[in-house]
Amino acid sequence: MMLTNLLTTAAGLPSAAARPVLASPRGSSIRIPLPVAERTLSPVEALLLAAFRWQTQQQTGCKSDEPGFAGMLEELREYQRGHSVQEQAAASGNIMEALSGPFPPVFKRFAAQPWAPSSLSYCTTLILGFLVGEMTLTEREAGDSRGGGVLVQKCAVLEHSGCSGLCVHMCKLPTERMFAEKWGMPLRMQPNFETCECQLSFGVSPPPLKQDTTLPTGCIGSCPLAQSHPLPQAAAAPLAVSNLEVFLNRDR
Template identity: 30%
Template sequence: MKALGVVGGSGAPVPVVCSSVRNHRFRVSFSSSPSSGPKTVEQVGIAAPKSEYKPGVFDDLFLNLFRNKLVQEVGWDSEKPGYDGLIEVANRLMMKGTTNTATVEAAVRILRSLFPPYLLELYKMLIVPIGGGKIAAMMVARVTVLTCQWLMGPCKLNSVDLPDGISCSSGVYVERCKYLEESKCVGICTNTCKFPTQSFFKDHMGVPLLMEPNFGDYSCQFKFGVLPPLDDTIVKEPCLEACPNASQRRTVARNIDITACPKT
């Protein structure tokens, strides 16, 4: 059994316990004090949200902040309000990039601009080294659930297998990604969300991340603490039937092969 210490809000160390079970997997649990005994993630109130997400008081703030940063990068804004306008600006970001790499780099700049200066570097220096990076991975998973449902829809914490064989609650399962469902585009998903988000967390926060979107049911699995493969087969995903960009291409040129998304 391993006990990893982190500092709680009161200044006292809060042990994080990874205990092995019969099949050599591990369970992560928290306790507020050494004498209170271990508590599971669900017991400390960081459980997965309900299947129906109700917008919170800060959701409009998060949406407007993200949209403003997106508009600054693109240099254009949609006339549509709210989430519909956000999707149109995201589509413009993808179409503006001369290459997929340029689009991914632009999206990474947007993500970096959402954080105060030096915060990301401090996280890498002070938090990531604790417990071999597991604490940092679990922390960002919880922050993702708490702050990103306005963008993705209902999501919940779950356990993922890390490269060292340990299973920790550093996963986030998105039941049906609103961003993918509304954009209806593989290219927008991969080049303005999946690849830049993976790059942002690894390069600027020091936390490896693998995102596994499912284009069949629009779900997505985040695996914090897991490196993405060097050769990601997602780039071979075909366009969705409902993709508006593919539909435009069908109208303009009937003979174009659209089995592969032009932006993947």
């Protein structure tokens, strides 16, 4: 009965996070504090992480000797360094599609049902903790009291990588695209680069990338690439272009 109520009404759910408002549109003004330590995973989460890493290695050809979550980030960074943003998004989409198994076409038949967004948000909190950390079910989005929202309290990938490109091109954009195309469910992801929160809103279509004012331009200040190869302000990369690509091609 409790699950049925959860999937049909948002009564009692916390409000969704408000749309992030950046103090400055330039990513260089944002600095994410270094995390103290990796989160301890449960046995089930460790198994899910191992499956995710194996699929990542198959799709990218990158393999790190570093164990656990840190090794996964190394593999993603290695692939990110040598590939275009289109290739990054494609690889990420292939990873998610492979791990989704037969579920997307089955769910797609029911995607128009009123309970569908809430069911996906509920499953997300059960499955995705190994990758992003603690989550809370919320209303669908700010101003919409229906169910279907998930607040990632502090995204582990963003916090540990300090990289907006990894967040946007290998998580946000391919995930939104996959759910729309494969699951038949629009999804809006709103990462907050200043707090590392991320509001997921199932059943809500995202705006075009160029119109999304919640995303900074260029590398964020705590990005390892920005720190090792700082770019002049005039050459700050637009979000749709890899900052690494700009650095490598700056003299061409």
